[in-house]
Amino acid sequence: QVEEMENRILKIKRRMGEKLFIPGHHYQKDEVIQFADTTGDSLKLAQVSADQAKAEFIVFCGVHFMAETADILTADETKVILPDMRAGCSLADMANITQTERGWEVMQQEFGDTIIPLTYINSSADIKAFVGDNGGATVTSSNARHMLEWALTQKERVLFLPDQHLGRNTARELGIKPEEMAVWDPIKDCFEYEGDLKNVKIILWKGHCSVHANFSVYNIEQTRHADPAVNVIVHPECSREVVEGADYAGSTKYIIETIENAEPGTKWAVGTEMNLVNRLMSQHKDKEVFSLNPHMCPCLTMNRIDLPHLLWTLESLAEGNVINQIQVGESVSNKAYQAITRMF
Ligand code: 13P
Ligand code: SF4
Numbered sequence: 001q002v003e004e005m006e007n008r009i010l011k012i013k014r015r016m017g018e019k020l021f022i023p024g025h026h027y028q029k030d031e032v033i034q035f036a037d038t039t040g041d042s043l044k045l046a047q048v049s050a051d052q053a054k055a056e057f058i059v060f061c062g063v064h065f066m067a068e069t070a071d072i073l074t075a076d077e078t079k080v081i082l083p084d085m086r087a088g089c090s091l092a093d094m095a096n097i098t099q100t101e102r103g104w105e106v107m108q109q110e111f112g113d114t115i116i117p118l119t120y121i122n123s124s125a126d127i128k129a130f131v132g133d134n135g136g137a138t139v140t141s142s143n144a145r146h147m148l149e150w151a152l153t154q155k156e157r158v159l160f161l162p163d164q165h166l167g168r169n170t171a172r173e174l175g176i177k178p179e180e181m182a183v184w185d186p187i188k189d190c191f192e193y194e195g196d197l198k199n200v201k202i203i204l205w206k207g208h209c210s211v212h213a214n215f216s217v218y219n220i221e222q223t224r225h226a227d228p229a230v231n232v233i234v235h236p237e238c239s240r241e242v243v244e245g246a247d248y249a250g251s252t253k254y255i256i257e258t259i260e261n262a263e264p265g266t267k268w269a270v271g272t273e274m275n276l277v278n279r280l281m282s283q284h285k286d287k288e289v290f291s292l293n294p295h296m297c298p299c300l301t302m303n304r305i306d307l308p309h310l311l312w313t314l315e316s317l318a319e320g321n322v323i324n325q326i327q328v329g330e331s332v333s334n335k336a337y338q339a340i341t342r343m344f
Contacts, residue, residue: 091162212297230267273298
């Protein structure tokens with residue numbers, strides 16, 4: 001039955017040719033990624049989507065915010081489709097526009113016009129629009145350092161949405177001290193900070209990725225205890241303690257390239273999403289690659305895109321029915337576009 005579904009997908013892909021483009025994020029399942037025209041991290045997929053002049057349909061194998069980004073960056077005629085509407089992102093859901101506007105109001109009262117907002121691309125179009133409208137930009141895990149450096153040339157302070165860990169890890173890389181960072185809690189509607197707020201340079205939104213939060217210092221200790229020769233490599237969406245305890249930390253792209261370029265026989269405990277770790281494991285049989293957390297840590301929403309959903313959306317398209325289209329309204333789209341192009 002799997003083979004039959006695969007053949008049906010291949011037939012539609014052949015028939016639709018350049019009219020159809022399928023980007024696939026590295027965290028997607030193998031059963032889906034085998035049909036991707038391009039695989040990549042969030043930054044690459046955003047850039048590649050922007051270049052798809054000939055595509056009438058982009059069937060995005062990733063999560064909701066990625067499909068929104070593709071819709072913002074492509075021409076109006078290009079329809080962006082998400083094979084399963086339930087493929088959200090728990091991190092992106094941790095900042096909504098009402099909370100953001102409320103928090104911004106308090107921050108303006110506290111700091112005046114000294115703040116520029118940055119948002120991780122893992123955020124809703126509304127948040128990107130807010131950021132674009134306030135002179136800020138999006139960032140991804142592969143350019144966060146560069147973007148934060150840029151933001152600090154624009155204003156005295158940066159509001160970093162919605163992932164506190166990527167924000168903190170990047171700021172620490174730039175030499176910003178822990179006491180120069182405050183956390184904004186959007187649920188309690190207040191700062192988490194002891195001291196004089198005047199010293200604060202980075203305001204971290206209290207959000208996190210539920211997948212990367214599952215890697216702990218305990219996992220690192222256990223791994224090193226079992227075998228001191230293992231290299232620990234983690235994504236910067238992991239907590240500060242985990243990043244400090246690891247040997248290497250960097251974006252999805254960095255993790256892939258580091259393991260690709262590593263010497264045969266080396267051992268790698270990887271702190272990122274399960275599908276990618278499994279893929280690295282099977283692609284690099286000359287090295288020992290495994291998850292830093294023995295429970296593996298899948299991203300459940302990424303996994304909602306599966307073979308039956310991909311087939312369903314493609315067959316609907318082939319029959320002339322556009323389903324699960326992701327459309328960002330014009331005014332939000334225009335403002336979000338500014339935030340994304342500032343990053344580019
Ligand atoms: P990158 O693809 O930018 O590394 O982001 C990781 C992630 O969690 C995507 O959802
Ligand atoms: Fe969101 Fe984390 Fe899943 Fe990425 S891995 S889609 S940040 S929940």
